[in-house]
Amino acid sequence: MLLGIETSCDETAAAVLDCDHRVRSSIIFSQVADHQPYGGVVPELASRCHVQALAGVVETALAEAGIGWDAVSGLAVTRGPGLATSLLTGVVYARALATRLCVPLFGVNHLIGHLHSIWLRGDEPPLAPVYPHLILLVSGGHTCLVRRDDPQTWRVLGQTLDDAAGEALDKGARLLGLGYPGGPEIQRLAVSGDPSAIPFPRGLPAPGSGGWDHPFSFSGLKTALLYHLRKNPGDLAVDRLPHVAASYQAAVVDTLIRRVEQACREAGDIALIGCAGGVARNQRLREALNQLGQRIGRPVVFAAPDVCADNAAMIAAAAAACYAPLFPDGSGTDVDPNLAVTTR
Ligand code: KG4
Ligand code: ZN
Numbered sequence: 001m002l003l004g005i006e007t008s009c010d011e012t013a014a015a016v017l018d019c020d021h022r023v024r025s026s027i028i029f030s031q032v033a034d035h036q037p038y039g040g041v042v043p044e045l046a047s048r049c050h051v052q053a054l055a056g057v058v059e060t061a062l063a064e065a066g067i068g069w070d071a072v073s074g075l076a077v078t079r080g081p082g083l084a085t086s087l088l089t090g091v092v093y094a095r096a097l098a099t100r101l102c103v104p105l106f107g108v109n110h111l112i113g114h115l116h117s118i119w120l121r122g123d124e125p126p127l128a129p130v131y132p133h134l135i136l137l138v139s140g141g142h143t144c145l146v147r148r149d150d151p152q153t154w155r156v157l158g159q160t161l162d163d164a165a166g167e168a169l170d171k172g173a174r175l176l177g178l179g180y181p182g183g184p185e186i187q188r189l190a191v192s193g194d195p196s197a198i199p200f201p202r203g204l205p206a207p208g209s210g211g212w213d214h215p216f217s218f219s220g221l222k223t224a225l226l227y228h229l230r231k232n233p234g235d236l237a238v239d240r241l242p243h244v245a246a247s248y249q250a251a252v253v254d255t256l257i258r259r260v261e262q263a264c265r266e267a268g269d270i271a272l273i274g275c276a277g278g279v280a281r282n283q284r285l286r287e288a289l290n291q292l293g294q295r296i297g298r299p300v301v302f303a304a305p306d307v308c309a310d311n312a313a314m315i316a317a318a319a320a321a322c323y324a325p326l327f328p329d330g331s332g333t334d335v336d337p338n339l340a341v342t343t344r
Contacts, residue, residue: 004316007090008082012053015312016065025064047085076319079107080339106319107333111341117303117314118274139277140166158214168218193246200251
C-alpha cells in the first residue's frame, strides 16, 4: 500500500494505492473557497490551509481505504513544481511520517503525476499503457505536450511560452467579470453561446519558438479579449456574454488541438493521445480531441474527471510506476518549486 500526498498548490490531498495500482481512497480537500475572495491562489494562505488540513486528510484516506498505519509500505509526496511553502508542508510532513513508519519515501514531480493520471480508473484496475503516446497536459499552471516511449522515457515536444491554457481561461473569466476558477465558469456560459461570434486569434507561435518544436502561447489571446471588450463594452451585457465566452473558449481549444494534430502527424508512430490536468475536464476540449482522434485514427484517453485536477492518487501512481525502481532508498525529496517536466 502506497500513501500519496499532494500539497503543491491549493488542494490538500492524500490517497492510497494498492499493489495492483487500484485507487483504494483519494481525498481532496479543496481550498478554492478560501482563495475565491482574492480571485486567485494566495501562497501563504495556501500553506497555512495545508498545515491545518493535512493530518486529517491523510487519516481520512487511510480510514476510507480501510487500513491502519502498519499497512503503509511506502510514501510518495510531490516535491515540485508548485508553491514553495505549500510543497514544504507536504514534504516535511511526509519525511517525518516515513521516518516514524520506517518506510521509503519517494519525491515525485507533480507534472509526471499528471502524466500517469490518464490510466487510473478508480477502484478498477488501471488501463494498460500503450506506447509511444502523446499527452496534452493542460492545467492552471502548465500547458505542455509530452511524448512517452516507455515508463522511464519521455520528451517534451512543446510548452507554453507565456500563460497556461487554464490561466488563459481564468484571466479571461476575470475580464468577463466571472468567478474563480474561470474555466468552469466560461464553459457554463459557453453552452448557450455561438463559438464563431467573435474571431479571436489562434495565435500560434512559430514552430521552434522558445526551443520547442510545438510551442503554445496564450497571452496574445487574453490581450485580444481585453481590447475587444474595450472596443465593444456592450459585449459584457448578459445576452452577449455567452457568445464572448464561447468564442474565447473555442480559441483556447483550437490552439491546443492544432498543436496536438501537428505533433501527431509529424511523429507518425503515436499509438494513443492522452489528455490530463484540470482543463481536461472541459467538454469542448474533450469533443474536439475525440474528433481529432477519429480523424487521424488514434484512440484518445482522458484522465477520469476525479483525477484531472490536483490529487494524490496520481502522485502515488507515478511513484509506483517510475520512481520506486529508481529511488529504493527514499532519496530525491528536495523541494523544487521550478521543477521542469523534463526532470525526474
Ligand atoms: O490541474 P488543476 O486543478 O490545477 C493546476 O495544477 O493548475 O487545474 C486548474 C485549472 C484552472 O485554470 C481551471 O480554470 C481549469 O483547470 N478548469 C477548467 C475546467 N475545470 C477546471 N477549464 C475548463 N473547463 C473546465 N470544465
Ligand atoms: Zn496540477
